[in-house]
Amino acid sequence: MSETRWSGRFEAAMGSLAARSHQRPWVALFVTLVLTCLGTFFARDLRLNADLANLLPKSFQSVQDLEKLRTRFGGMGNVVVAGIGAEPEQLKQFVDDMAPKLATLSEIRFVNAQRPSQFFDEHGLYYVDLPDLKTIQERIDARFAWEKEQANPLFVRLEEEPPPSLDFSDIQKKYTGGANMRLAGQGGLYYLDPQERMVVMLLKAKGSSADLGYSKTVIAQVEDYLSKQDLSKYGPGFHTEITGTFKKKIDQQAVITGDLARASTLALVLLLAYLIFHFRSGLSVGLTMVPVVAGLAWTYGFVGVAYGQVNLLTGFLAAVLGGLGVEHGIHLLGRWGTLRSEGMTSEEAVRETFRHTGFSALISALVAALTFLSLSLSEFRAFHEFGVIAAVGMLVSVASYLLILPALLGLVSRWGWVPREHQSQSGPMAILARFLPRRYRAVVIVIGVALVALISQVYRVTFNYDSTKLDDVSLPSVRLDRRIDHILGYSATPVVVLTDTEAMEREVVNQLQARKAKYGKDSTIDFVGALEDLVPQHQEEKHALLQSIHQKLQRIDPSRVEKAQREDLLRAVRMTAAKPFTREDLPVSLRRQFEPAAGQKGGVVLVYANVSLSDGVGTRRFTKEVRNLQMPDGSQVSAAGEALILADILDMVASEGPRILVAAVVSVFLAMWLTLGSLRNAFICMLPTLLSIAALVGLMALMGLQFNYLNIVVIPVLIGTTVDAGVHLIERLGEPGADFTTVYAETGRAITGGLLTSAIGFLALVFAKHPGLNSIGDLANLGFAVNMVIVLVGFPALLLLVDRWRNKHGAATPTPDGDEAQRPAES
Numbered sequence: 001m002s003e004t005r006w007s008g009r010f011e012a013a014m015g016s017l018a019a020r021s022h023q024r025p026w027v028a029l030f031v032t033l034v035l036t037c038l039g040t041f042f043a044r045d046l047r048l049n050a051d052l053a054n055l056l057p058k059s060f061q062s063v064q065d066l067e068k069l070r071t072r073f074g075g076m077g078n079v080v081v082a083g084i085g086a087e088p089e090q091l092k093q094f095v096d097d098m099a100p101k102l103a104t105l106s107e108i109r110f111v112n113a114q115r116p117s118q119f120f121d122e123h124g125l126y127y128v129d130l131p132d133l134k135t136i137q138e139r140i141d142a143r144f145a146w147e148k149e150q151a152n153p154l155f156v157r158l159e160e161e162p163p164p165s166l167d168f169s170d171i172q173k174k175y176t177g178g179a180n181m182r183l184a185g186q187g188g189l190y191y192l193d194p195q196e197r198m199v200v201m202l203l204k205a206k207g208s209s210a211d212l213g214y215s216k217t218v219i220a221q222v223e224d225y226l227s228k229q230d231l232s233k234y235g236p237g238f239h240t241e242i243t244g245t246f247k248k249k250i251d252q253q254a255v256i257t258g259d260l261a262r263a264s265t266l267a268l269v270l271l272l273a274y275l276i277f278h279f280r281s282g283l284s285v286g287l288t289m290v291p292v293v294a295g296l297a298w299t300y301g302f303v304g305v306a307y308g309q310v311n312l313l314t315g316f317l318a319a320v321l322g323g324l325g326v327e328h329g330i331h332l333l334g335r336w337g338t339l340r341s342e343g344m345t346s347e348e349a350v351r352e353t354f355r356h357t358g359f360s361a362l363i364s365a366l367v368a369a370l371t372f373l374s375l376s377l378s379e380f381r382a383f384h385e386f387g388v389i390a391a392v393g394m395l396v397s398v399a400s401y402l403l404i405l406p407a408l409l410g411l412v413s414r415w416g417w418v419p420r421e422h423q424s425q426s427g428p429m430a431i432l433a434r435f436l437p438r439r440y441r442a443v444v445i446v447i448g449v450a451l452v453a454l455i456s457q458v459y460r461v462t463f464n465y466d467s468t469k470l471d472d473v474s475l476p477s478v479r480l481d482r483r484i485d486h487i488l489g490y491s492a493t494p495v496v497v498l499t500d501t502e503a504m505e506r507e508v509v510n511q512l513q514a515r516k517a518k519y520g521k522d523s524t525i526d527f528v529g530a531l532e533d534l535v536p537q538h539q540e541e542k543h544a545l546l547q548s549i550h551q552k553l554q555r556i557d558p559s560r561v562e563k564a565q566r567e568d569l570l571r572a573v574r575m576t577a578a579k580p581f582t583r584e585d586l587p588v589s590l591r592r593q594f595e596p597a598a599g600q601k602g603g604v605v606l607v608y609a610n611v612s613l614s615d616g617v618g619t620r621r622f623t624k625e626v627r628n629l630q631m632p633d634g635s636q637v638s639a640a641g642e643a644l645i646l647a648d649i650l651d652m653v654a655s656e657g658p659r660i661l662v663a664a665v666v667s668v669f670l671a672m673w674l675t676l677g678s679l680r681n682a683f684i685c686m687l688p689t690l691l692s693i694a695a696l697v698g699l700m701a702l703m704g705l706q707f708n709y710l711n712i713v714v715i716p717v718l719i720g721t722t723v724d725a726g727v728h729l730i731e732r733l734g735e736p737g738a739d740f741t742t743v744y745a746e747t748g749r750a751i752t753g754g755l756l757t758s759a760i761g762f763l764a765l766v767f768a769k770h771p772g773l774n775s776i777g778d779l780a781n782l783g784f785a786v787n788m789v790i791v792l793v794g795f796p797a798l799l800l801l802v803d804r805w806r807n808k809h810g811a812a813t814p815t816p817d818g819d820e821a822q823r824p825a826e827s
Contacts, residue, residue, distance in 0.1 A: 014362065015355030018406040022350045025407035032404050036294045039301025046300060048260065049309045050253050051210050052645045055382040062648045065640035069496055070208040072600045074109070076493055076641055077245025079203040079222055080484055084196075086235040091199035092190050094234050098226075099201055105225060107218040109592065112202040115191065116590040120184035121571075123578045125546055126536045127180050132171050133545050139164060144552045167565060168572075179529035182608070183590065185489045193487050200487055205246060206597065212253055215246040243480040245493065251475045255769050260315045263764035263773070267319035270760045271326055278330065278753050283417060284337075287408050288329035292322055295400035299393040306388070313382045313713060314389050316765060316773065321390065323761035324368070324721055325397040327754030328361045331728060332401060334750050336409065337419035346413035350406045358402065360731045364724025365398040367671045371720030374663035375713065380652045383660070383713060390717075429752065432792070433744040440800040447794035451691055454698030461697050464706040465616025465650055474769070490526060490608050495626060495641035497605040504631065505532035508605045511629050524622040526610035531583055531594045531603060539580035550576035613643040616650045623647040653709040664716040665690070668723055676727075685726035688795045689719055692787035699786065700779070711775040714762075718783040721758050725751045725791045733799070740800070748792055755791075759784035 021028040056063050069076070081102065083094045099113035125133065142164040175181060192199040203222065207214040219242060226240050275285040296318055303310065310317075335357040339349035372394065375387025436443065484492050497512075499505045509530050516525040536542070553573045561569050583591065594604055607626050611618030626639040638644070668689075672682035693715060700706070728751060732743045762784070765777025 011355045011359045014358050014402065015351040018354035018358065018402060019347055019351040021403060021406040022347050022410040025410040028403050028407035032294055032400075032407075036297045039294075039297035039299070041301070042304035043297065043300035044304070045308070046304050047309050048253065048257055048311070048315050049212075050256050050312050051212075051249075052642055052649065053210060054309075054311055055380060056645060056648055056652075057379050057381055057384075060379075060648055061638065062640070062644040065498070065638060066642070066645060068498055069640040070210060072498060072596045072602060073496060073604055074204070074206060074208060074597045076496060077209050078112075078492065079108075079205055079218060079242065079246050080244035080481070080492070081201045081203060081222065081226070082198055082241045082243065082480060082484075083200075083234070084198045084239055084241060085237040086197060088192060088194050090234045090238070091192055091197070094231075094238075095190055095199055095201060098229070102201065102203055102222065102225065105221055107206055107214075107221050109204045109206050109597070110589060112204070112589045112593065113191070114189050114587075114589065115183070115185045115187070116587040117184040117189060119587050119590075120180045122575060123581060124180065125575050126539055126542055126578065126580070127175060127178055128171065128542075130538060130541060130545070132174070133542060133549075136168055136171065137545060137549050139168070140549055140552050140556075143556065147556055165565075168568075179527050179533055182490055182527045183529060183534075187487065187489065191487050193483075196483065196487075198483070198487070200484055202244075202492070204592070209245045209249050212249065215249050219246055219250060241476065241480055243477040243484065247477045248475070248481060251477045252770075255475065256312065256315070256773070259765075259768035259770050259773050263316055263761075263768060264319045264322075266764040266767065267322060267761045270763065271322060271757055274753070274756060274760065275326065275330075279333070281419070283412065284333060284419065287405060287412070288326055288333055290408060291329065291400040291404040292325040292397070294404060295325055295393070295397045296321060298396050298400065299389065302392055302396075303389055307385060311382050311385060312772065313386045313710065316761075316776075317386065317389055317393065319764055320717075320758075320761035321393040321397065323757045323759065324394065325400075326757040327724070328365070328397060328401050329405070330753040330757065331357050331361060331750045332405060333419075334746070334753075338746060340419055346409060350409055354402065354406065356731065357728070358398075360724070360728050361401070362398050363672065363676070364727050365394045367668050367723050367727075368720035369394045370667040370671045371664045371716050371723075374660055374667050375716055377663055378652070378656050378660055380649065380656065382710075383653075383656075386713060387716075390720075394720075429748040430741075430745040433741045433748065436744070436793075436796050437740065437800055440797040440804075443793060443797035444801050447790065447797070451695055451790075451794075454695040454702070457698040457701040458694060460701035462706050463654065463712075464708045465620070466614065491613065493613065493641070493643075494529075494606040494608045495613075495622075495639040495643055497607065497626070497629070497637055497639045499530075499603045499605060499637070500601075502532045502603070504637075505530045505603050505605055507631060508629055508637065509533045512605070512607060512626065515625055519625065524609055524611045524618060524625055526608040528605060528607050529594070530605040531586070531591065533605075534586060534590075534594075535581065535583050543580050546576045546578070607639050609643070613646070616646065619643050620647045620650060649709055653712060657712055660716060664719050668719055672723070672727070676730075681730055684799075685730050686723060687798075688726050688787065688791040689723045691794075692722060692783065692790050693718060695790070696779075696783045696786050699782065703782075705779065705782075708772070708775060710772040711779045714776060714779045714783060717780065718787070722755070722784070722787040722791070725755065725787070726795065728754075729791075729796070740796075744796060748796075751791065752788070755784055755788050 053063055053066050058064070058067075081098070083091055083098075086094070095113050099111045102108060103111040120127075125136075128136070146163050187193075190199055191201070205214075205218045207218065209215050222242060226242075231238055231240065272285060272289070275288055276282070279285060279288075299321060300318065303314070307314075332353055336349045336353045339352055340346065344352065369391035372387045372390035375383045376391070378384050378387070481492075497508050499508055509528050509532070512525060512528045516523045516528070519525075550573065553569065553576060556569065558566050558569055594606070596602055596604070609618075609622045611622055613619050613622070623639070623644050627644070629637050631637060665686075669682055669686055672685055673679055676682050676685070696718070729744075729747055732747045733740065759781050762777045762780035765773045766781065768774045768777065
């Protein structure tokens with residue numbers, strides 16, 4: 001490139017800075033030590049926060065509603081204690097013994113150990129509307145009149161007719177979906193499954209499961225209490241297990257934390273192993289890794305100051321940034337060693353290396369940073385923070401190499417170290433460098449056909465909305481939790497609408513029931529519960545009717561009733577004797593499910609879904625049905641819960657994905673155009689990356705892989721991290737007197753190393769237990785593999801084909817030896 005251009009002046013400046021660091025290594029290393037200590041200090045308290053609500057901006061209504069819910073209601077979810085491995089009577093005894101004692105624990109608000117079935121069975125007729133009660137009365141009157149006729153010996157019926165039926169199943173069926181019937185359940189008084197030999201108790205904690213520290217406290221308290229109990233009296237093999245929202249949060253956090261620790265460790269081991277193989281020199285490995293470690297300390301110091309925590313995506317960035325940083329070291333140290341072997345002094349080699357290869361590294365880092373910054377356009381905090389941190393990390397990585405590597409090279413050169421000379425004319429890259437000029441047409445055809453075939457499958461790729469595919473379902477607490485809903489008969493984690501008055505409660509219930517009726521069989525609402533709804537209206541009028549019915553039922557002779565309806569008659573006698581009731585008469589364990597935390601006011605409406613709230617498609621339908629309820633005063637209220645957070649995440653990723661992808665491509669292209677100074681060269685350098693992404697998506701369709709709201713981030717990452725291979729190749733081929741075979745053998749080896757080290761950070765995620773992290777690793781490494789084939793085989797062959805065409809049409813002068821294919825197009 002011409003020194004008169006700004007890029008030329010920038011190259012010269014980078015060379016001069018590197019030479020100055022080489023001349024004064026102790027000054028540079030002192031600055032490095034100070035910056036590294038500061039970075040370590042600010043990063044010391046970083047913690048992983050895997051809470052879904054942490055992935056959305058606090059301005060989102062679903063996040064604000066969830067915070068209100070946690071403040072007023074303590075959040076949703078329970079600590080579920082399961083007694084397993086005993087006969088039903090022993091299981092009931094376990095609940096009777098433990099429930100009162102567990103309720104006295106300091107972090108437990110109350111224990112729900114029994115269904116309110118007895119109360120609802122006694123007072124069930126108060127939930128029947130007045131017209132239906134009158135229908136019941138009319139049927140009983142008809143039966144009573146028939147009984148009187150039968151008892152009159154003077155009455156003679158001309159035709160034999162069956163007695164009026166006392167079957168009220170049609171009316172009963174009308175109310176089976178009500179909250180009272182659903183909460184009463186069908187499985188007896190205890191939450192017990194005889195086949196599973198299991199009984200459960202639902203413990204409502206005082207705090208929120210979103211606070212991981214609190215979750216650990218309450219679970220530890222319950223576990224400690226149970227561990228001190230003599231459980232052998234409930235039978236041999238009896239034991240307890242704990243699940244529920246609090247326990248699952250702890251277990252899933254532990255899995256993710258363990259995965260990230262293993263991924264970082266494995267990535268470090270793999271990086272060191274590859275560097276040893278690549279350089280065959282322990283000192284070269286150290287020279288490459290020191291700037292990387294320092295750069296990571298600086299980057300995570302920034303994270304500590306800016307965010308104070310990492311999330312599910314940013315947690316594994318250390319492994320990824322480490323791999324990407326090592327790529328710069330491979331190119332820089334490899335180029336320095338080559339120049340030294342050609343007779344340059346250490347300082348001259350440093351100046352030349354950072355002037356050209358260093359500038360290429362800066363371009364690739366800048367391009368990657370701009371690509372990552374395109375993610376920062378997202379309101380999805382996981383993407384936003386990932387983009388900002390990765391962008392900072394890429395630029396810091398180049399800065400650390402510019403400051404540290406020349407200083408280290410200055411020291412080792414003074415101590416007499418000479419790099420191991422690499423034989424560029426041997427090895428796989430040298431063989432490929434000699435093969436491509438002879439077979440470039442065939443290579444272009446084969447790669448081209450393969451690309452067309454893969455790109456033709458792009459339309460078949462789908463997005464997986466099922467969040468259960470991103471959770472570790474192998475965890476015992478997760479497996480046990482899935483059995484709890486079966487025992488309860490409904491979802492253990494409803495969403496909540498916060499209300500301020502009793503009138504507002506009833507309005508919310510009415511609107512949600514109206515929406516359920518409107519959607520019919522397509523409704524995602526199972527049932528709606530609220531204290532105001534559980535205390536029926538018009539009880540005095542209903543009581544008068546029930547008294548009249550009760551008196552008549554008592555006079556019906558059970559022996560004259562069909563055997564199938566006799567039990568129903570006796571039950572009806574008991575139900576019609578029930579007295580009116582208020583909120584205070586409801587069972588305590590039921591009432592407290594709807595009451596706010598201590599010191600808080602207002603009420604709640606619980607909305608239970610009939611779809612899995614882990615299924616993104618069903619969750620998105622459900623949230624649309626329970627949001628934006630218009631109150632009579634003009635205000636709007638919505639349900640709150642983690643299901644709505646998940647729905648917002650999925651909606652956001654689906655809507656922002658195309659915009660982020662376009663922003664990434666445009667920003668990369670403009671950055672390369674600006675830094676390379678050539679529109680044509682910018683397009684040429686981007687071509688391998690664009691083709692790789694298209695081929696990857698087509699390959700996903702063939703392999704049955706799907707995008708999800710976590711691994712979708714891989715696409716912009718690949719755009720930013722693979723484009724530098726084309727930059728390095730084009731820049732080196734554009735140098736005066738560049739020979740394809742020599743340049744390709746040397747640069748191709750560095751490109752291979754760079755791609756492999758970039759992939760290593762993601763490769764470690766392939767072994768993660770968390771399916772979400774695992775899917776990121778799978779997709780990223782598949783993308784790097786596709787890019788390696790294209791950039792090392794297809795792209796050079798295409799350059800040779802274009803160069804031959806230009807030479808044939810007089811666009812360039814043949815090389816002196818007449819072999820035009822040996823000199824591809826100038827950049």
